[in-house]
Structure formats: C-alpha cells, structure tokens
Amino acid sequence: MRACVPLIxxxxxxxxxxxxxxxxxxxxxxxxxxxAACQCDRQCPRHGDCCEDYEHLCTxxxxxxxxxxxxxxxxxxxxxxxxxxxxAPSSCRDRCHEAFDRHQPxxxxxxxxxxxxxxxxxxxxxxxxxxxxxxxxxxxxxxxSVSEKIYRADINKAQKEDIILNSQNRISPxxxxxxxxxxxxxxxxxxxxxxxxxxxxxAFISLLNNYQRATGRGEHFSAQQLAEQxxxxxxxxxxxxxxxxxxxxxxxxxxxxxxxxxxxxxxxxFGLYSRGNEEEDSSGFEHVFSGEIKKGKVTGFHNxxxxxxxxxxxxxxxxxxxxxxxxxxxxxxxxxxxNWDGYYKEVGSAFIGSSPEFEFALYSLCFIARPGKVCQLxxxxxxxxxxxxxxxxxxxxxxxxYIATAYxxxxxx
Numbered sequence: 001m002r003a004c005v006p007l008i009x010x011x012x013x014x015x016x017x018x019x020x021x022x023x024x025x026x027x028x029x030x031x032x033x034x035x036a037a038c039q040c041d042r043q044c045p046r047h048g049d050c051c052e053d054y055e056h057l058c059t060x061x062x063x064x065x066x067x068x069x070x071x072x073x074x075x076x077x078x079x080x081x082x083x084x085x086x087x088a089p090s091s092c093r094d095r096c097h098e099a100f101d102r103h104q105p106x107x108x109x110x111x112x113x114x115x116x117x118x119x120x121x122x123x124x125x126x127x128x129x130x131x132x133x134x135x136x137x138x139x140x141x142x143x144x145s146v147s148e149k150i151y152r153a154d155i156n157k158a159q160k161e162d163i164i165l166n167s168q169n170r171i172s173p174x175x176x177x178x179x180x181x182x183x184x185x186x187x188x189x190x191x192x193x194x195x196x197x198x199x200x201x202x203a204f205i206s207l208l209n210n211y212q213r214a215t216g217r218g219e220h221f222s223a224q225q226l227a228e229q230x231x232x233x234x235x236x237x238x239x240x241x242x243x244x245x246x247x248x249x250x251x252x253x254x255x256x257x258x259x260x261x262x263x264x265x266x267x268x269x270f271g272l273y274s275r276g277n278e279e280e281d282s283s284g285f286e287h288v289f290s291g292e293i294k295k296g297k298v299t300g301f302h303n304x305x306x307x308x309x310x311x312x313x314x315x316x317x318x319x320x321x322x323x324x325x326x327x328x329x330x331x332x333x334x335x336x337x338x339n340w341d342g343y344y345k346e347v348g349s350a351f352i353g354s355s356p357e358f359e360f361a362l363y364s365l366c367f368i369a370r371p372g373k374v375c376q377l378x379x380x381x382x383x384x385x386x387x388x389x390x391x392x393x394x395x396x397x398x399x400x401x402y403i404a405t406a407y408x409x410x411x412x413x
Contacts, residue, residue: 028058096126099372147377153240158353164190187318204356216276284403298345363406
C-alpha cells in the first residue's frame with residue numbers, strides 16, 4: 001500500500017496541473033503553451049482556443065488587443081490619442097461603444113453595464129440603439145454561425161477557374177520592412193473579367209475612382225458620385241449575403257427596419273471625416289477598399305479587385321506575401337507586400353476572389369458587433385479574425401462612429 005502512495009500523489013498532482021491549464025488564473029498574456037488544453041495569450045481570441053474564463057480574467061482591465069504580428073496596426077491607429085478626444089469625459093456624448101480606456105472616469109462600451117462603470121447618461125445616449133445592453137450582446141458562437149451562413153450565401157464569388165494566382169515568394173514577418181521586390185511576376189496571372197459585369201461588382205468598381213488617395217485633400221462628391229454610393233447599397237441589399245446579415249442584426253435588436261440599416265451603412269462607410277488637416281478627406285470605404293497615402297505610406301487598400309485593376313494598369317508592383325490562407329477555393333486570404341505607384345505597403349491583407357457584398361458584409365458585421373476589437377468568425381470550417389477600428393474624432397447621429405479601418409488579422413495558428 002505504501003508503494004502506491006507516491007503514485008496516487010503523482011496522479012493527483014498531474015490532475016491539479018491539468019486543471020490549472022484549463023483556466024487563465026495566473027496565466028493572462030503568457031506565451032502560447034502547446035501543452036495546455038486552452039490558451040490565455042493575446043492571440044487566443046483570434047484562433048478560438050482561449051480558456052472559458054479568458055475574457056473574464058484577462059480582458060476586463062486591458063486596452064484593445066493588438067493584432068497578429070504579421071499584420072501591424074494601421075498608421076493612423078498608432079497615431080490616434082487614446083484619450084482627451086472628448087469635451088465631456090464623464091459623459092457618453094460622442095463616446096458610445098468606444099474601446100475601454102482605463103484613464104476615463106466612466107465608460108460607454110458594451111460591457112460597462114456588466115461591470116457597473118458606465119457613465120450616468122449611458123442608457124439615455126447609447127442604450128436606445130440596442131448595441132450596449134448585455135442582454136443583446138452577440139456571442140462568439142453567433143458570429144461564427146452567421147459568418148458561415150454569409151459564406152455559403154456568396155454565390156457571386158469567383159470560382160476556381162476564374163482566377164489564376166501567382167503568389168510566388170513567401171517571406172517571414174521580420175522581412176516585411178525590407179522593401180525588397182522578391183516576386184518578378186504579377187500576383188494575378190488571370191482574372192475572368194466577366195465577374196465584373198455582375199451588378200454588385202459593377203457598382204463597386206464605379207466607386208473606386210471617386211477618391212483622392214492622399215490624405216489632407218478634401219473629398220467633394222458630385223451628384224453622380226453620390227448616386228453611385230446609393231446604387232452600390234441598392235445592389236448589395238438585393239443579395240442573399242446582405243439579406244442574411246440584415247436578418248441576423250434585426251434579430252439581435254440592432255435595427256428595426258431595412259431602411260434604418262441601409263442608412264447606417266451609408267453613414268458608417270461613406271460618411272466623410274478628416275484624417276489630415278481640417279478637410280473632410282477620408283471615409284471607411286475609401287480607406288478599406290480604395291486605399292490611401294498618408295505620410296509617404298500606403299494605408300488601407302484591402303481589396304483584391306482594386307489590387308488587380310491597379311496591377312493591370314502597371315500602378316501596383318507585387319513584392320511578396322507573408323501569409324496565405326488555408327482555403328482551397330475562393331474566397332481565400334492573402335497578406336502581402338506591394339508598391340503602389342511609388343508608395344510601399346508593409347503588410348496588406350485582402351480576401352481573394354470574394355464578391356464585394358461578401359467583404360462589405362463581414363466588415364460591417366464585425367464593426368457593428370465588435371467595434372475596436374478582434375471579431376472571431378468562421379468560414380468554411382476555418383477560423384478567421386477581423387479587426388475593425390472606429391474613427392473616434394468625429395461622429396454621426398447620436399454619437400455613432402464612422403469606420404476608420406477593417407481588415408483580416410488572422411485565420412489559423
């Protein structure tokens with residue numbers, strides 16, 4: 001019997017150790033541990049392998065998570081001050097759904113009711129929109145479920161034979177700042193341009209040249225260009241992809257009518273704000289889909305159609321890629337380096353072969369459900385994460401935020 005005692009003790013210790021590795025207690029922000037049953041590092045939300053108590057133990061008092069190493073923060077996100085943006089820090093005016101900031105005396109994010117640290121006017125200013133009540137919170141599982149439905153609904157995506165991609169040389173994340181062209185051939189060997197005659201593609205493409213890419217130069221739209229924005233929204237709303245998204249958000253108490261949803265999409269994506277001087281020089285759509293130049297660098301530019309068309313005109317030179325997604329059909333994901341008419345993009349992620357409505361829907365979903373945070377989705381059985389950021393320096397409506405940027409940060413570990 002005495003001989004069994006050490007064995008029993010060893011078994012009990014191993015069970016206790018295993019139990020510790022199923023919780024984030026004393027493990028927040030540790031490095032990835034392949035021996036653990038679940039993870040507590042900063043990347044686990046993107047890969048869907050966090051311990052069940054990760055959010056409770058590790059995220060409550062932390063700033064928004066940083067994205068994967070292969071995708072750095074957008075330039076303007078690094079420059080934006082974390083506080084002092086508002087004239088009334090003890091109020092939620094112009095602050096609804098902002099990211100948690102430990103320097104603020106009270107808060108206006110979706111979880112402040114849960115922790116009892118909301119500003120006094122939170123419910124009157126933010127609660128009516130339905131975004132902020134914990135009872136209406138959209139869960140990770142719901143996001144993964146609806147993203148799979150959107151994925152299946154994308155009947156306008158490219159088929160395998162529609163695109164021949166020549167991704168060539170893959171580099172390490174440490175080499176992305178080298179500005180070295182390691183790919184002598186274009187990224188796109190062939191694209192079936194019949195895709196571009198589909199209504200949503202045609203409406204999307206008509207918008208791409210309506211912008212001045214340099215920040216600091218005001219955007220001024222003609223009546224025709226404004227009509228093109230409305231035409232794009234009309235076309236995408238006809239698709240099964242946007243119908244799926246709207247149905248989900250209405251069920252989640254985000255919108256009470258389709259017109260309310262469309263109006264909000266127009267404001268968040270096409271509403272103008274200033275990234276440079278006082279001029280209204282930017283919008284979410286311009287930044288994410290068309291691309292901008294700020295302080296000598298490419299910012300935004302996360303769209304494969306734009307990339308293909310600029311590459312075809314000789315304005316984009318594909319340098320390399322640092323990540324290629326696991327999908328064996330379209331849409332896929334590529335994180336790449338390129339030169340855009342004299343300006344370098346260190347890492348730019350893009351869906352490849354997706355329809356315009358698919359990207360528009362996923363980025364909108366993540367901005368609405370997880371503004372300023374990593375948004376964990378599932379596409380074709382593979383995890384995928386999208387990072388969005390709101391523009392905090394100006395608002396529309398009753399404190400609603402414009403889209404500053406949205407992009408893929410990771411899929412599989």
